[in-house]
Amino acid sequence: MIDVTKFGKVAVVCGGFSTEREVSLNSGKAVLNALLSKGVDAHQFDPKQTDISKLREFDRVFNVLHGTFGEDGGLQGVLDGFNIPYTGSGVLASAIAMDKFRCRLIWQGFNLPNVPYVVLHDDSDFAAVEQQFGLPLFVKPAAEGSSVGVTMVENAGDLAKIYPTLKQYHGAILAEKAITGGEYACALVGGEALPSIRIIPTGKFYDYEAKYLRDDTTYQCPSDLTSEQEREMGELAKKAFDALGGRGWARVDFLKSDDGTLYLLEINTVPGMTDHSLVPMAAQARGVGFADLCVQILAQTLTA
Ligand SMILES: Nc1ncnc2c1ncn2[C@@H]1O[C@H](COP(=O)(O)OP(=O)(O)O)[C@@H](O)[C@H]1O
Ligand SMILES: [Mg+2]
Incomplete structure (x- = not known):
């Protein structure tokens, strides 16, 4: 059991200015409630409402600010400057992961399988x-x-x-x-690959509507991968994350071709954290509930 008083005063940073503001606010609310339920001295912090310099009043940050500024290294640079530990990847890995083109150049350099x-x-x-x-x-x-x-x-x-x-x-x-044999997500938490999730959208692909507005997308966890493919995906996810110098946690997305070949699609360094998001779903498949997952991710900042 982690002694939660060690965390001190925690800012759950969410909201912000990007197109993903609403999603981020939902992630923030879920993480905040989870941390509070575990006795953590956690507070919501929205950079759109409060000047970023006020983050100096906190001991550490749980970052769920998706997209611009929160996921691209901007916030990470500010927090490095303030000397405040935060969840997830640092400046470099965050910035590269945000740019699918540059990210793929790095993966190419490591001979990792990119979508053509x-x-x-x-x-x-x-x-x-x-x-x-x-x-x-x-x-x-x-x-x-x-x-x-x-x-x-x-x-x-x-x-x-x-x-x-x-x-x-x-x-x-x-x-x-187009890679059409199936879409998968593999969560990485603390250097470990969690069980993969298969995503089956009802429409032609996993578009904005399917992600946030419709409730008819099917998620399978554990997925339909063979144990050999599951192992391969976990290894590829870890290599893809390490290639960027990632830290803490992430979600690596894959496409599978009709002949079973796995391709890296993209990596998200600040994945969704609502209680029906994918990383929590994968953790649940391992028997780790949402609040414990949040504490586990936050605990990475004690050693970072
Ligand atoms: N090359 C591809 N082949 C098949 N489906 C794709 C391909 N690229 C994107 N998609 C579909 O579009 C969705 C969004 O693409 P993605 O590259 O993950 O962008 P985003 O960062 O906006 O999630 C994917 O989840 C998948 O359903
Ligand atoms: Mg995607």
Whole structure:
């Protein structure tokens, strides 16, 4: 049992300014209540409401600020400057994980299996990209989240039409081969891979609606992977995280091709933490309840 008084005064940082503000507020509320239920002196802290300098009044931070500033290394840099320990990855791993293109360059360097992709430019031969990957293919901004801007291109000639609409978003624009044998998430907590979760959306893919608005997405945990594939996914997730120099906890997302090959899709360094989010679901499959999971993640800041 961890002595929770060791944590001192804890800020649960959530909300913020990104498109994921509402989701983050939900994560924050769930984590706050969980920590309070364990006797932790925890307080909600929303950088949109309170000046960030006020974080100096806290002993440590549980960070559930998804997206811009919270997940991209910005907050991490501020907290490093204040000398306040925080949950999750540091500046470098956070910043790289936020940019799917740069993240993949690093994974390529470690020979880890990326989804086949190209970076699109104004003068790209869009028809040739459609030929190369076949249809449907996926196109997406490299530095967004929550499926914002992610588009499935189904008809020949559409890539050239969709490309300009994605320039409003952050990061490079990627075109990717569609990998259609299943979508999975693998949670990492304290260096350990938790049981994988299979995500089965009702629509064509796991879009914003399926993530947050619809309640008909199926989540299987334990998933349908063979024990060999499960082991392989856990190992790949750990390698992908280590390649970035990640710390603490994360969720690594995968796609499986029809022939069973696993591909890294992306990594989230501040995953959702509502009580029906995926990391808590995976922890539950190991018999670790939500409040214990929150304490376990926070406890990583005692040694960080
Ligand atoms: N190459 C791909 N093949 C098949 N499905 C994809 C592919 N890329 C994205 N998707 C679908 O789009 C969703 C969102 O894409 P993702 O790259 O994870 O962006 P985000 O960071 O916004 O979650 C995925 O969860 C998956 O359902
Ligand atoms: Mg995703």
